[in-house]
Amino acid sequence: MLTPIPSAPTTLADALREQTKAAHTRAERHPQQGRLVKGESSRQEYAAWLGQMLHVWRALDRALVAKAGSDPRVAAMVRPHHTHAPRLEDDLDFLGVKADNFPPLGATKAFVDHVNAARDAKGPALLGIWYVLEGSANGGQYIAKAVAKSLNIPGPRGLSSLDPHGSAQRERWQTWRTDLNAQPWDESEHRAIIEAAIVTFDDVFTMLEGLEAHERGLH
Ligand code: HEM
Known part of the structure; x- marks a missing residue:
């Protein structure tokens, strides 16, 4: 009789990638992201995106320091x-x-509230948010190349939000994944991290929708 081959246990990093695939595709296919990769975006549109992401990153940078203090x-x-x-x-x-030219849109405020709630929560849901934002630099490298060409930005200044790690991207991301997998998370924490990552992709999508609506309102 054939013994079934046991499937390899899935790491948290692999589970995050697998279980957020559909959410990633949805964000990636948003028309605003599409314009960036196709080189159809204006400097104003690019700056408006960075201006909103700045609120989220400020909250996450602080939240990670706070969480690191307790976990x-x-x-x-x-x-x-x-x-x-x-x-x-x-x-x-x-x-x-100027960075303060971009007050947070409603969707951005909601996103920031999620980051702050995860910072204050007992569990490690913040890791799911961090996964989505830190991981976005993987595709960001490719988007940066398109933006560099279409908006005539030689870089690295002007592109470092999209491509923060340059040639160290692959190695730093691999280290992040290895470090994540090396920590002892229990089953319910795994679930909380993955669920938070899915919500975060939705937050990104809703923010992109908010930006489109804002643009339309301006024209
Ligand atoms: C046009 C838009 C986008 C494109 C073309 C794109 C493309 C990619 C590609 C090619 C990778 C895999 C890179 C590799 O393994 O070497 C990747 C990974 C990733 N992207 Fe995107 N992406 C886009 C938008 C986004 C957005 C808006 C987010 C979230 C803010 C995001 C989050 C992620 C994450 C978390 C990963 C890591 C997956 C993993 O290794 O677990 N991406 N993306």
């Missing part, structure tokens, strides 16, 4: 290169716009 598993993962808000501020400066 040694998070402390074991956070590195100095994980702080992103200063990159967005510098890119906006390069584009010649």
Whole structure:
């Protein structure tokens, strides 16, 4: 009789990738992201996106510091290169716009509220939010190439929000995944992290919708 081959246990990093695939595709296919990759975006539209993301990254940068203070598993993962808000501020400066020109849209406020709630929550849901935002640099590298060409930005200034790690991207992402998998999360924490990641992709999508509606209102 054939013995069934046991399937390899899924790591949390793999489960995150698998279980957020549909949510990623939905965000990636949003028309605003499509314009960025197809080189059809204007500098104003690009800056408006960075301006909203800046609110989210400011909240997440702070939340990670707070969480690292209370959860040694998070402390074991956070590195100095994980702080992103200063990159967005510098890119906006390069584009010649002030960071405070972009008050948070309703959808951005809701996103920031989710980050702050995860910071204050007992469990590690914040890791799901961090996964989506830190992981976005993987595709961001490709988007940065398209934006560089279409908006005539030689980089790295002006592109560092999309491509924060440059040639270290692959290695840093692999380290993030390995560090995540090395921490002892229990089953319910796994679920909470994955659920938070799915909600975060929805937050990104809703923010993109908010940006479109805002643009339409301006024209
Ligand atoms: C046009 C838009 C987008 C494109 C073309 C794109 C493309 C990609 C590609 C090619 C990868 C895999 C890179 C690799 O493995 O080397 C990736 C990974 C990822 N992207 Fe996107 N992406 C887009 C938008 C987004 C957005 C808006 C988010 C969330 C804010 C996001 C979050 C992620 C995450 C979390 C991963 C890591 C997956 C994993 O390794 O677990 N992406 N993306």
